[in-house]
Amino acid sequence: MEAAVIEYYFALASPWAYLGNARLRAVAAAHRAVIDPIIIDYDRVFAAAGTVPLPERPPLRKAYRLVELRRWSAWRGVPLRPEPRHYRGDVEEPDERLAAVMVTAAKVAGADSLALAHAISRALWAEDRFPFTRKELLAIAAAEGFDGPALLAAAERPETARLYERQTEQAIARGVFGMPFYILGGEPFWGQDRLEMLDARLASHSAPASA
16 A cells, blocks of 8 residues: 655744644654655745734734643643743744755755754754754754755755745645645645644544455
């Protein structure tokens, strides 16, 4: 039987994507599914979908977001600081483009781009670091066993940036409006809190047909 493919649309500054990464890997492994990690420009996706970005949301929603981040961090067993020192997303989202294109370059190279992406997100959300500088990206890549200089060099090539843009266009065409966003066989699942439903759907897909 051909392995199921999970299209995974995400961005590095999304705490929700970060919280779901380990669970997503576990779900995929349990069903021998393949994760296709597709990093995207969330500003463009939000604009295309009419999604209200965090800085523009009302104070009540911003406050509730912090409550949910604490809950889901404990529930998933994933360390996370809801208000990390170097994140001011309630006012202005960080510029993650260089890091995102670097992750794109890792995917092109056949490396585990999701591992690199998760390490970058972890630096922001659990380690009180600002990972979106060349120095930090090189340090994170080295710590995770990647060739940071080669990936940054690849990230500066126009074709890598174009691929990142095409991935964003693909997300828009596929109806992505928030992150993380998973698509299995054309069926969308929005949010890491839907991973258990994705797990159940994979189980039903892989269940043997009754005689």
